[in-house]
Amino acid sequence: MKLLTLFLVYLLSLPAGAAQLTLDLGNASRSWQTAELLQHPATQTLHITDDVAYRRNMTYRAIPLATPLQGIKPDDHLQAIALDGFAAELAAGPLLSRSGARAWLAIEDPAQPWPPLGKDKPSAGPFYLVWTDPQASHISPEQWPFQVASFKRQPPVAERFAALLPDPALPTDSPINQGFALFQKNCLACHRLNGAGDAQFGPDLNIPYNPTEYFAADFLKRYIRDPQSLRHWPQARMHGFSASVLPDSELDMLIRYLQHMATRKVNGQA
The missing domain is CATH 2.60.40.420 (Cupredoxins -  blue copper proteins)
Structure with missing residues (x-):
């Protein structure tokens, strides 16, 4: 009973709108809370030009995606699974690259929520895969999944x-x-x-x-x-x-x- 009470107190202490990101490795998984990622030393303010989801310039708090993807290898294949059923198939190599097009995980702060994607629509949060210099690696709009809930290591599509x-x-x-x-x-x-x-x-x-x-x-x-x-x-x-x-x-x-x-x-x- 004491443990249940402490858990309920923990849940009530989380900011409204806080979320969890999960990395499923197949044989193990890891997860991070919104606050944990926002406070990570690698997280920084990132300016995105002509954002794919919002179709305008945007500013985010974001962490290099390679940071939470520790344990993933360049020849691995990942699936980014969104809350709305979108399932982006992604080669891990470009996600881990630290040169050219670079992948970032934008993190929505519940205290400063992002704007809605349109009338009666939610925001692109809680997590959104964005890119700097996407032209360098011919990054497709489908490689910008938003409303991301998890990343899952999978065998290749074929x-x-x-x-x-x-x-x-x-x-x-x-x-x-x-x-x-x-x-x-x-x-x-x-x-x-x-x-x-x-x-x-x-x-x-x-x-x-x-x-x-x-x-x-x-x-x-x-x-x-x-x-x-x-x-x-x-x-x-x-x-x-x-x-x-x-x-x-x-x-x-x-x-x-x-x-x-x-x-x-x-x-x-x-």
Whole structure:
């Protein structure tokens, strides 16, 4: 009873809005409270230009992501899991890099909450993966997950989800296989394909129909570039991919992958 009382006193002493970040290593896990990260000696004030979530310049208290990711190796694969079902697939190497594009964990202070992302929407907190000099490593907007609750070490996507794989007879450097890599980087955080993937954010991109089956090629490209230019509604959550983020040559390879996967539906579904 005494331990329960002390625990309840501890919970009541936490600031309103305080959160916990978890790192799941598979065989062990670690966690940090908001206050613990805000008070960490590596935490500093960080200015982000043209923030992906807020689409304007922002200032955060942030810690180099490599600091809480101690024990993670550059060749590991991580998944950043958000409160809204977004599940970003991330190679660990860029997250640990201390040169070029650098990954930071922005920490929302309950005493100074961040602004909402829009009308009737929450903020990007409690934790948000942001980047300095993202152009140096061609960082995609999907590599800026917000409302992060945990990071989980996982096997690579190709090992976890066979239903996503192109025909194994294709050359490794084929445009379709390159498109598969781009799909993992830019699409898999929000979408499943053939029912495979961990995201719970957007629709499946192959079942029952692949977008290449109902979009003419030029309109599909336009949709990926600027979704609101074809389907405009206030609750839309997909942001466009500009040519600076996804060059035309890469967009073509991504569409080649989708076209290919339309012929590889699971269980022959259509």
